[in-house]
Amino acid sequence: MTGSSRANRDAARDEALRRLSARSGIPRPPVVNAAEHVSHVLRRAIIEGLLAPGTQLSEQHLGAALGVSRNTLREGFRLLTHDRLLVHHRNRGVFVPRPDAADxxxxxxxxxxxxxxxxxxxxxxxxxxxxxxxxxxxAGDAAASRRRWRQVGTANMDFHEHLLMLAGSPRIVEIGRQVLAETRLAFLHLDAHALHEPFLARNKGLLALLRTNRLQQAAEELQAYLRDSEQQVLATLTAR
Structure with missing residues (x-):
């Protein structure tokens, strides 16, 4: 990648992060403190595929994009490092991790x-x-019709997060968001079309079961769904 194309990519990503930071639905101070807001924005950026595995995060660029100080940004990094969504390499900086098959x-x-x-x-x-x-x-169907497969992946992650909300437990949702963000990092290595298209119909099937309150059947279908997804993803990763 040339220097100019890398600069254009980084500028586009920073603009996307600015829009994400301003989006309604992401907690902002004083509801949460500034560092927690940073962690919410960057976690959502990972869910939406804006921060690819291996990306080094620039304090200067991100601080400007999010309108926060370096100290606030570092505290946000610390929160996400604790959640395994960032990794700090001594004398090199902060990076988005690359989950492997064991992860x-x-x-x-x-x-x-x-x-x-x-x-x-x-x-x-x-x-x-x-x-x-x-x-x-x-949203997944609309993105698929435009062949926006990364957006299909985002809609799929949102669907699974909203499944977690059915438990009525904020703790389950909080843990689940972290797990889904880590999962999305691994998905970004893969062909998004091949990965997500087969599961559009299965999301519709789960929704149909939930509409008629067939929760046990939905749980059994979800178990098979996740097992099939795991096998597909791991087979692709090990073949690389």
Missing amino acids: LADLYRLRQALEGGALRVAGPVAPEHLRTLAADVA
């Missing part, structure tokens, strides 16, 4: 416990939750 296998075990567990303890699904899940499915 993926562990993440899928945790997703089975969290997402499957959320469906097993959920009560009748409220209409507002169904509307949110339906909007995620529609």
Whole structure:
């Protein structure tokens, strides 16, 4: 990559982070402190595929993009390092990590416990939750029709986060967001079209089960869904 193309890429990413920071729905001070806001924005950037594995994070560029001091940015980095979404290399800086096959296998075990567990303890699904899940499915279909496969991946991550919310547990959602962000990092290594297209229909199938409150059947389908996804991802990673 030439210096000018790298500069253009970085400028586009910084502008995307500025828009993300201003987006409604991401907690802002004084609801959370500034460092927590930074961590929310960068976690969402990972979910949306804006920060690829191996990316070095520049304090100067990110501080300017997010409108925060270096000390605040470093505290946000520390929070995300604790969540395994960033890694600090001594004398080199802060980087977005590269999950390997062992990481993926562990993440899928945790997703089975969290997402499957959320469906097993959920009560009748409220209409507002169904509307949110339906909007995620529609967003995935719309992105697929435009062949925007990275956006399909984002809609899929949102769908799985909203499944976690059915448990009614803020702690499950908080842990699940971290796990989904780590999973997305691994997905960014892969062909997004081949990875996400097969699961568009399966998201619709899960939604149909939830609409009729067939939660046990939905939990069993989700277990098979995640098992199939894991096998697909791991087969691709080990073949590289």
